[in-house]
Amino acid sequence: MLDEMMQTPFWLMARFRRPIVVGPWMSEMGFEVLYWLPYLERLIQRYRIDRSRLIAITRGGAGAWYGVGKTIELYDYVPPGDLRLQALRGAREAQSIKQLRVSQWERRLLDLLAERHGLRRYHVVHPSRMYRALDAYWRLQTMGFAPAMQQLAFLQIPVPPVPVGLSLPEQFVCVRWYQRATWPMRTDLVDWTHQMVQAIAERMPVVVLQSPASLDDHVDFPAPTGPNIQQVRPQEWKSNLAVQSAVLKRASAFVGTWGGVAQLAVRLGIPTAAFYDRWHSCSYAHKTLTQWLALVQGTPCFVGRPQDIEACRALYPKELPMPELPRGSSS
Numbered sequence: 001m002l003d004e005m006m007q008t009p010f011w012l013m014a015r016f017r018r019p020i021v022v023g024p025w026m027s028e029m030g031f032e033v034l035y036w037l038p039y040l041e042r043l044i045q046r047y048r049i050d051r052s053r054l055i056a057i058t059r060g061g062a063g064a065w066y067g068v069g070k071t072i073e074l075y076d077y078v079p080p081g082d083l084r085l086q087a088l089r090g091a092r093e094a095q096s097i098k099q100l101r102v103s104q105w106e107r108r109l110l111d112l113l114a115e116r117h118g119l120r121r122y123h124v125v126h127p128s129r130m131y132r133a134l135d136a137y138w139r140l141q142t143m144g145f146a147p148a149m150q151q152l153a154f155l156q157i158p159v160p161p162v163p164v165g166l167s168l169p170e171q172f173v174c175v176r177w178y179q180r181a182t183w184p185m186r187t188d189l190v191d192w193t194h195q196m197v198q199a200i201a202e203r204m205p206v207v208v209l210q211s212p213a214s215l216d217d218h219v220d221f222p223a224p225t226g227p228n229i230q231q232v233r234p235q236e237w238k239s240n241l242a243v244q245s246a247v248l249k250r251a252s253a254f255v256g257t258w259g260g261v262a263q264l265a266v267r268l269g270i271p272t273a274a275f276y277d278r279w280h281s282c283s284y285a286h287k288t289l290t291q292w293l294a295l296v297q298g299t300p301c302f303v304g305r306p307q308d309i310e311a312c313r314a315l316y317p318k319e320l321p322m323p324e325l326p327r328g329s330s331s
Contacts, residue, residue, distance in 0.1 A: 008123050014047035019122040021114075022066075023057030024074060024106060026087050027099055027127065029241060030260030032058070033267050034289055037065060038152035039130040045153050055122075057113065059083065061242025064160040072113055073238060080237040099127040138283045145288065154293065157267050159245040166232065166243075169205035174251035174270070176209040176244075176261045177221035182276035183257045185219060189277060192306055194224040200255065201228035207251070209244050209261070212237055218259075258282075258303055263290050271300040273309070 013020055022040055025032055044051050054068035059080075063071025074083060086105050099106075110124065133151050136143035162168060177193045179185040200206050210220045210233040223231050234243040245264060248254060254265035254272045262274035263286070272294070276282075287303055294301030302309065 010043055010047050013123045013125075014049050016123070017053070019055050019069075019119055020049070020053050020125060021055045021057065021110065021119070021122055022068075022125045023072075023127065024109060024113075025056075025058040025062075025099075025127055026074070026083060028260055029062070030263045030286065031098075032062065033065070033157065033260070033264045034286060035134060035152065036127060036130055037157065038154050039133070040066075040125070041155055042151055042153040043125070055117070055119075060237055060240040061160065062245075064242050065157045065245065067155075067158050070117075072117065075238045077112065077116075078109070098131050100131050101128050102126050138285050140283070140285060145292075148285075148289075154267075156269075157245075157264075159249045159268065160242045162246045162250060163239070163243060166247075168207060168247065168250055169230070171252045172205040172207045172230075172250075173200050174207050174209060174248055174254045174256075174265070175200075176254075176256040178211075178257050178259070178261075179219045179221065180257060180259050181281035182259070182279060184277060185221065186277075189306075190221055193221055196255065197224045197229065198226055201226060204228075204252070205230065207232055207247060209233075209247060209256075212240055258287075262303075266290050266294050266297075266299055266301055269297055269299050273302045275304065275306060275309075277305060 052069035055070045056063050056066040056068050057072045059074040134148055137148035175197055197206055206229045208223050208231045210223060212234055232247055234240045248265050248270060249268050251270055254270050258274040258276040262272050265272045291301055
């Protein structure tokens with residue numbers, strides 16, 4: 001029965017009034033905001049699906065981003081460590097951390113959630129459908145940028161309010177530095193990030209985002225301290241992504257590691273400077289899409305290496321007057 005519900009053509013889903021379960025999403029945040037959410041939005045638009053029928057299964061409070069009828073928080077049913085363990089097992093079986101197919105564990109999870117939420121007959125849109133649809137684009141093979149964009153639709157991502165009790169400056173730069181393949185945990189990079197944060201803090205308050213703990217290789221860099229620097233660390237994983245997005249939305253700018261948080265910042269329309277040390281284990285397609293989004297939104301965005309920004313800075317004087325915008329220009 002579950003196989004039948006997962007293989008239903010989209011046009012047929014649109015004809016019925018059954019709930020549509022989307023997920024479970026257990027992969028990276030960057031893929032969620034750059035591709036999964038826009039993929040679902042395109043389905044809603046193309047097949048005129050009532051978004052109130054959708055039930056989104058995700059984690060860390062990210063359900064707030066979907067704007068659908070109902071969300072299910074995975075961490076209410078699976079501890080974060082167990083969810084990570086299942087993702088690693090799936091990666092060993094499929095030779096990828098992406099949800100390229102529906103694992104047996106996900107099948108059991110869907111059955112459990114359907115029972116707990118009183119779902120008897122429903123459809124399922126599993127992330128594997130999106131991965132199959134866009135795989136050729138990420139691999140820079142047979143799908144170009146324009147055909148990939150036909151699979152996606154970008155609307156403003158809704159975010160929750162800042163949690164009660166969390167006080168933020170009226171204006172601030174949001175910062176998040178963490179280890180990943182393109183930004184290793186090296187002493188020189190840690191020192192450089194501290195110097196940058198402290199330099200920004202001399203001009204404007206800085207809010208440093210951190211995760212509750214480390215569950216994967218995305219380990220937080222040691223947080224800098226000093227005047228005008230505030231650290232925000234959600235107390236639990238269930239609210240981690242919700243809190244991060246709420247703080248990001250309030251920020252005047254974002255500075256940090258190139259990756260999912262920077263991509264979320266651009267999706268939220270926040271001026272962004274994201275850095276990598278070496279381009280490794282990351283598709284150029286993600287950078288292309290992020291900077292295209294920044295362009296069409298009119299969102300300032302820099303993605304590069306520390307030496308790139310230093311080289312640019314050497315080209316112009318400290319005080320450089322900006323040319324006037326042409327009449328009628330909005331960016």
